[in-house]
Amino acid sequence: MREAWLPLAVLLALGLAPLAGFGGAYETTLMARAMILGMAAVALSFLVGGAGLVSLGHAASIGVGAYAVAILDAHGVTEAALVLPAAVGAATLFALATGAIAVRTTGVHFIMITLAFGQMAFFTASSLAAYGGDDGYTLFSRTEAFGTRLLEDRLAFHYICLGALALSWALSAMLLASRFGRVLRAVRENPQRVEAVGLAPYPFRLVAYGIAGGIGGLAGFLLANATEFVSPATLSWQRSGELLFMVILGGVGRLWGAILGALVFVMLETWLAEQMQHWKLVFGPMLVLAVLFLRGGLAGLVTPRHG
Amino acid sequence: MAEPLLRLDALRKHYGGLAVTDGVSLDVLPGEIHAVIGPNGAGKTTLIHEITGLVAPDSGRIVFAGQDITRLSIPRRVRAGLARSFQITSVVPGFTALENVALAAQARAGCSFRFLRPAASEAALNEAAVAALAEVGLADRAAIPAGALSHGEKRALELAIALATRPRLLLLDEPLAGAGPEETERLIALLTRLKSAYTILLVEHDMQAVFALADRVSVLVYGRVIATGTVEAIRTNPEVRAAYLGEDEA
Numbered sequence: 060m061r062e063a064w065l066p067l068a069v070l071l072a073l074g075l076a077p078l079a080g081f082g083g084a085y086e087t088t089l090m091a092r093a094m095i096l097g098m099a100a101v102a103l104s105f106l107v108g109g110a111g112l113v114s115l116g117h118a119a120s121i122g123v124g125a126y127a128v129a130i131l132d133a134h135g136v137t138e139a140a141l142v143l144p145a146a147v148g149a150a151t152l153f154a155l156a157t158g159a160i161a162v163r164t165t166g167v168h169f170i171m172i173t174l175a176f177g178q179m180a181f182f183t184a185s186s187l188a189a190y191g192g193d194d195g196y197t198l199f200s201r202t203e204a205f206g207t208r209l210l211e212d213r214l215a216f217h218y219i220c221l222g223a224l225a226l227s228w229a230l231s232a233m234l235l236a237s238r239f240g241r242v243l244r245a246v247r248e249n250p251q252r253v254e255a256v257g258l259a260p261y262p263f264r265l266v267a268y269g270i271a272g273g274i275g276g277l278a279g280f281l282l283a284n285a286t287e288f289v290s291p292a293t294l295s296w297q298r299s300g301e302l303l304f305m306v307i308l309g310g311v312g313r314l315w316g317a318i319l320g321a322l323v324f325v326m327l328e329t330w331l332a333e334q335m336q337h338w339k340l341v342f343g344p345m346l347v348l349a350v351l352f353l354r355g356g357l358a359g360l361v362t363p364r365h366g
Numbered sequence: 367m368a369e370p371l372l373r374l375d376a377l378r379k380h381y382g383g384l385a386v387t388d389g390v391s392l393d394v395l396p397g398e399i400h401a402v403i404g405p406n407g408a409g410k411t412t413l414i415h416e417i418t419g420l421v422a423p424d425s426g427r428i429v430f431a432g433q434d435i436t437r438l439s440i441p442r443r444v445r446a447g448l449a450r451s452f453q454i455t456s457v458v459p460g461f462t463a464l465e466n467v468a469l470a471a472q473a474r475a476g477c478s479f480r481f482l483r484p485a486a487s488e489a490a491l492n493e494a495a496v497a498a499l500a501e502v503g504l505a506d507r508a509a510i511p512a513g514a515l516s517h518g519e520k521r522a523l524e525l526a527i528a529l530a531t532r533p534r535l536l537l538l539d540e541p542l543a544g545a546g547p548e549e550t551e552r553l554i555a556l557l558t559r560l561k562s563a564y565t566i567l568l569v570e571h572d573m574q575a576v577f578a579l580a581d582r583v584s585v586l587v588y589g590r591v592i593a594t595g596t597v598e599a600i601r602t603n604p605e606v607r608a609a610y611l612g613e614d615e616a
Contacts, residue, residue, distance in 0.1 A: 233481070233484075238472055238477075241465070241472065244461075245461065248461070252456045255418075256469055257445040
C-alpha cells in the first residue's frame with residue numbers, strides 16, 4: 060500500500076478545510092455535496108473497477124436512501140437510529156432485488172438493465188404524490204441523532220460526511236483485497252476461469268452490487284439531510300451518468316480516484332456555473348478532453364501505474 | 367479391473383439433424399492417461415463441453431467418482447474434483463502467477479465469502495499456490511503478471527491452477543495447441559511427470575505426444591468411439607488407420 064498516503068492526504072485536506080478558512084456555509088455546503096457524491100462514486104468505482112459491473116443506475120440507490128429519509132420524515136420519524144438503517148437497508152434491498160436480474164448479464168446488457176431499473180425508480184418517485192411527486196419533498200427538519208440536533212451543526216455535518224466518505228473508501232478497499240474481492244477481480248477479467256476453479260460468479264457479483272447499493276443509500280441519507288429536500292432528480296439517469304463520469308475522471312481501478320473525481324467534478328461544475336450562463340457548453344468539452352487525454356484519470360496523473 | 371473414475375454412458379447430443387455426440391461410452395480408469403483423438407469435426411470439443419458442464423447432453427449419463435454429475439453446474443463439477451485446462455489458454459492476465467493459483471487454492475479451501483482479511487496475506491493459500499507452481503516448474507515466475515508470461519508458461523500456469531484445486535481427474539483440452547517445438551518438448555516432459563500422480567483425460571491433436579503419454583486411446587469419429595485400446599492396438603487398428611491416421615500421417 061505505497062499509494063495509501065494519497066487518499067489519506069485528500070481526506071486530511073477535507074478535514075482541515077473548515078479550519079483553514081473554508082468553514083463558511085457556502086464552502087461547507089459545496090464540500091458536503093462533493094463528499095456525498097464522492098461516497099457514491101467510490102461505491103460505483105468498487106463495482107466498475109473491482110467487479111467490472113458498469114452500472115448506469117447507481118443514482119437510484121442514492122434516491123432510494125434519500126426517499127427513505129423523506130417518507131419517514133413525512134410520518135414523523137426523524138431519529139437517525141431508525142432513519143439511517145432504513146435508508147441503507149432500503150437501498151441495499153433495492154440493489155439486491157434489481158441486481159438479482161441485472162448481474163446475470165454483462166457489458167452493454169448490464170448497462171441497459173441498470174438504466175432501466177434506474178428509470179423505473181425515477182418514475183416511481185415522480186408518481187409519489189404524497190411525497191411531492193415531480194416537485195419533490197422538503198424535509199421538516201434534518202434527521203436527529205439520538206434526540207440531538209447534531210446534523211444541524213455545520214461543522215459536525217461536515218465531519219460526519221467526511222467520516223462516512225472515509226468509511227466507504229476503507230470498506231470498499233478492504234473488500235477488494237479480501238478473498239471475496241479477489242474473486243470479484245478475477246470475475247471481471249475472466250469469469251470462465253473463475254468457474255473453472257469451482258466458483259460460481261453470480262453470488263459474488265450480486266453481493267457486491269448489494270454492498271454498493273447500501274453505500275449509495277448512506278450517501279442518499281446524507282444528501283437528503285444536506286439539502287433538506289428530496290426530488291426525483293436525485294435518481295435521474297443523468298445523475299448516474301455523472302457518477303460514472305466521476306469514476307472515470309478519477310481513474311478506474313483506483314477507488315480513491317473516485318473521491319478525487321467527485322471533488323473536481325463538483326468544484327468545476329460550481330465554478331463554471333458562476334462564471335457564465337451557458338457553462339455546460341464549456342463543461343461538456345472539458346469532460347470529453349479529460350477522458351481522451353487523462354488515461355488512468357486524475358489518480359493516474361498523481362501516481363502513474365507501474366509498468 | 368478397478369472401478370472407473372469417470373464413466374461416460376451412451377452420451378448423445380444433436381444439433382438439429384446432426385448427431386455431434388452419437389452414443390459415446392468411455393471409461394477413464396484411476397491412474398491412467400486416457401487420450402481422446404479424432405479428426406476435425408469428430409465432436410471432441412462438444413464431448414469436452416459435456417464433461418465439463420458447458421453443454422448438457424440430450425441423453426446418457428456422466429458418472430464421476432461414483433456420483434452422477436450429468437446435470438451439475440460447472441463449478442460444482444470442479445468442486446467434485448474434475449479440473450480442466452482450456453484449448454485457448456485461460457488465466458487471469460492482471461493477476462500474478464501466484465494470485466492465479468491462490469485463487470484456485472482459495473476455492474479449494476472453502477468459503478470465499480470472507481470480507482475482512484487481505485487474501486494476499488493468507489499464508490496457507492500462498493503456500494499451496496507456491497507448491498502448485500513448483501510442481502509445474504514456475505516457482506521463480508510467481509510474481510510475474512500472468513499476462514506477461516510466455517505462451518508455454520501460461521500453459522504450465524493453467525496446469526498449476528488445475529492442480530491447486532486438488533483434482534481427482536485432470537481434463538486437458540489440447541494442452542500442446544499453439545506451442546512451439548521447444549515448448550512442446552518441455553510440456554510433454556511436464557505431463558510425463560504429472561502422469562505418475564494424476565488421472566488424466568487428454569484430448570490432443572499431436573499424435574507423437576499422445577503416443578508418448580497415453581496408456582489408452584479412444585478414437586472419436588463423427589461423434590462415435592470407433593475404437594478404444596492401448597497405444598499399440600490403436601496404431602495397428604485398420605479401421606482407425608482408415609478413418610484417421612492414414613490421412614493425417616500422409
